[in-house]
Amino acid sequence: MSVLVIGGDNLGNIENNLKEKGFNRITHITGRRSREQTYKVPKDTDVVLILTDYVNHQTSKNVKKQVKNSKSKVIFSKRSWASISKSLKSFIR
Template sequence: MTALLVGADRLGNIPDTLKQYGIKEYIHWSGRKKGMRKFDIPQEAGMVIVFYDFIGHNIKDIVKEKAKQSNIPCIFTRRACTDLTKRLNQCKACHRCSKM
């Protein structure tokens, strides 16, 4: 599965954590560009992961609404592997995403 990652300038160990959950590819947007307000979620994205401690509320709300319109699972996490793992476990448990 491919995930759209929004927020965080650097990902650190996050790609390793994503691989453990079957997310082998990702698209990373830092969320700092002004053009982010007029984006579309890429077709290949099976889920959206938002690192909320590295983006503003406006971008967070826009991403949330776009994911909802596209019927794509969206999780919000801090940029820490422990928090990401916790959120991915919760998401996996909800069975909304058949690709995980």
């Protein structure tokens, strides 16, 4: 499975924890104002994880619009692993 994480300057242990949950391809975008703001969500992404305490509303809105007609699922969470794990439970069975 693949995950695109948007938000946060670095992932720290979140990347390792996502690998343990079965995500073999992890892409990270900081969500800060820069050239990355014009990114495209890859078509083969299974989950888009938005770290809500590190991105603005416009970024979230842009991502939801891109994912609307794809097979990807958008999950919103705070940056803590406990919050991320709880949000992922609905996706990972």
